[in-house]
Amino acid sequence: MxxxxxxxxxxxxxxxxxxxxxxxxxxxxxxxxxxxxxxxxxxxxxxxxxxxxxxxxxxxxxxxxxxxxxxxxxxxxxxxLEPTADERADYYRWLFYAAGPLEAAITNRSLGVVPTETQQRMVGYGSFEAAIAGLEHAVAAHSYIAGERFTAADVYVGAQVIWGLQFGTMPKLAAFEAYAARLTERAAHRRAAALDDDAMAKMAS
CATH class of the missing domain: 3.40.30.10 (Glutaredoxin)
Structure with missing residues (x-):
């Protein structure tokens, strides 16, 4: 390979x-x-x-x-890292939610784009508040996004949460902070961060 x-x-x-x-x-x-x-x-x-x-x-x-x-x-x-049969629905649901409505809501808010009440029917996320509430519900339901086991969906959804808390684009809700803490403790996350931090330092020098 x-x-x-x-x-x-x-x-x-x-x-x-x-x-x-x-x-x-x-x-x-x-x-x-x-x-x-x-x-x-x-x-x-x-x-x-x-x-x-x-x-x-x-x-x-x-x-x-x-x-x-x-x-x-x-x-x-x-x-x-694939979902089991029982995890599959939540795995795909929240993976695509994070890639679609959630990212659009966060990006638009960062750009100062706030849909009117009428426009909220047109955009996939409705409102920023609704998008955040949906994600809070998801991460509070289980230890991980698809259940009690870490899957690939947690990498993508988790990255959105970790970055959102770090850069202030998402509110510091208890469910988000607890979820982010579980993910950043993972050895693979620490290795990846160290590799990219090292690469960033080399590119800056």
């Missing part, structure tokens, strides 16, 4: 890195600079959007963090 991560340590690529570390699979890393290599022809042949992260697994390209998490769970079944 050949597996390559294309990333930047100051990007959503940190999510893909965390997921890779959870799988335990061997992989290569190509760090890209926003202004140059990320927009150059070699990488655009991987992702024409010129955005990171992307992974290439045995010649197959996967982009979008939620898709990368789900794909790697399938590709490395021995890591046991």
């Amino acid at each position: 050949t597996l390559t991560l294309y990333s930047n340590p100051m990007s959503r690529g940190r999510i893909a890195r965390w997921m890779l570390e959870e799988t335990g699979a061997a992989y290569d890393t190509v760090m890209l600079d926003y202004a140059t290599t990320m927009k150059a022809a070699p990488y655009l042949s991987v992702n024409p959007m010129g955005k990171v992260p992307a992974i290439v697994h045995d010649g197959h390209v996967v982009t979008e963090c939620g898709a990368i998490c789900a794909y790697l769970a399938d590709a490395v079944p021995e890591a046991q």
Whole structure:
């Protein structure tokens, strides 16, 4: 198996890195600079959007963090990050919720975009408050997003919560803080963070 991560340590690529570390699979890393290599022809042949992260697994390209998490769970079944039959509904529900309504709600709020009451019927998240309430309900229901066992969905949903608390884009609710604490204690999360922090320091020097 050949597996390559294309990333930047100051990007959503940190999510893909965390997921890779959870799988335990061997992989290569190509760090890209926003202004140059990320927009150059070699990488655009991987992702024409010129955005990171992307992974290439045995010649197959996967982009979008939620898709990368789900794909790697399938590709490395021995890591046991896929959902069981009982976990599958919540696994997919909240994985796609975080990638769709939640991210849109957080991004729009950060950009100062607040839908009117009429516009709330048009946007998938309704309102920021509704999107946050939905997520709070999900993380308070179990120890992990799909039940009492960590799965790949926790990497993506958890990254949203961890970053939201760190950068103030999500409220510091008790359910979020407890969930984030469980995730940041994981050895794979610590390894991934150390690798990306080291890469960031090298790129800055």
